[in-house]
Amino acid sequence: MSQSSGFERSLIAASGCLCAIACLEVAIRVATAWKRVDLASIAKRPVRANGADLVLGDIIRPNPNDRIVYELRPGFRGRFLGQDLAINSLGMRSPERPLAKRRGTFRVVGIGDSVMFGWGVAAAETYLSILERDLEARFAGRRFEVWNLAVPGYNSVQEVESFAEKVDRLEPDLVIVGWVGNDMDLPNFLAEPPDPWSLRRFFLLDLVESRVGVPGGREGSSGLFEVPADPGTKRLAMPPDDIPPRYRPLVGWDNMASALRRLAAIAKQRGIPAVALLDAGPPRLHRLCAAAGFLVVDSQPAVLRYEKEHGVERYTALRRSATDTHPNALGHTVIAGTLLESLLRASVLPR
Numbered sequence: 609m610s611q612s613s614g615f616e617r618s619l620i621a622a623s624g625c626l627c628a629i630a631c632l633e634v635a636i637r638v639a640t641a642w643k644r645v646d647l648a649s650i651a652k653r654p655v656r657a658n659g660a661d662l663v664l665g666d667i668i669r670p671n672p673n674d675r676i677v678y679e680l681r682p683g684f685r686g687r688f689l690g691q692d693l694a695i696n697s698l699g700m701r702s703p704e705r706p707l708a709k710r711r712g713t714f715r716v717v718g719i720g721d722s723v724m725f726g727w728g729v730a731a732a733e734t735y736l737s738i739l740e741r742d743l744e745a746r747f748a749g750r751r752f753e754v755w756n757l758a759v760p761g762y763n764s765v766q767e768v769e770s771f772a773e774k775v776d777r778l779e780p781d782l783v784i785v786g787w788v789g790n791d792m793d794l795p796n797f798l799a800e801p802p803d804p805w806s807l808r809r810f811f812l813l814d815l816v817e818s819r820v821g822v823p824g825g826r827e828g829s830s831g832l833f834e835v836p837a838d839p840g841t842k843r844l845a846m847p848p849d850d851i852p853p854r855y856r857p858l859v860g861w862d863n864m865a866s867a868l869r870r871l872a873a874i875a876k877q878r879g880i881p882a883v884a885l886l887d888a889g890p891p892r893l894h895r896l897c898a899a900a901g902f903l904v905v906d907s908q909p910a911v912l913r914y915e916k917e918h919g920v921e922r923y924t925a926l927r928r929s930a931t932d933t934h935p936n937a938l939g940h941t942v943i944a945g946t947l948l949e950s951l952l953r954a955s956v957l958p959r
Contacts, residue, residue, distance in 0.1 A: 909946075
């Protein structure tokens, strides 16, 4: 009798656990269905008032060009990642300036993603802003404008397509493209939203894995889902099945390489130098950019040299944190110094 009662109690306990798991799974699926964070939901969400604490979804808007996809919201202001953020009327994180270039002005245009944009640092602390100040200090009497066209999440195809649409109006004298390791991938919020009613996926397991550090998609402080790490390569990359067909021309090595060659051709056609600023770029990328005609600058040696000379570790001294590897203000300063030194050595600046 006692053995039977013990078995019944175990069965009841197991049934209770299964019921609790099932309830949790249903609750997570309902929450997923209600809180989808993709481009379609961004387009429909109410825009927060100027001056508010913003997330990335507040400062971008859809673009009808499928090779650009989205862009910064012109004229928007607020607090983003703890810093004052101002987007000018042209949709750039740059001062409000006349589009028509003044006589005697040397205009530099930078295209890139969140690193060049200045993720989590003040506008004056970004390496493009520092570069502008350094150029004006070194070339007394000359007028320099450095325009920051970077948009968080952009890859190389988006950057070059956006630049191609604006280049004739901007009249640049030099273009800098910033490259980082996920520039052949797609922003994660452009993925197909997960079907919350699919029986092919266990949402509770996904949640547990994300909390214990298993690579996967999770919502970050930006308010959009972070790109997951591929378990095999450890590279931040979206699973191919999650990429909508309309966005597949944006991803992969071949599309990235074609975009960079296109940028070099646009610059050559207009007689302006093109600079590829790489963050630990692989050797074949160096070869690709050099063959296309870019001045190739890699910031990684300067970062390693700074670590050695000052006895610091990059993730505590030059990055925002060990989990957010965007450069902090000091990291931007190191990049700016490397960039200026390379531009001077290559004689691509006005004498």
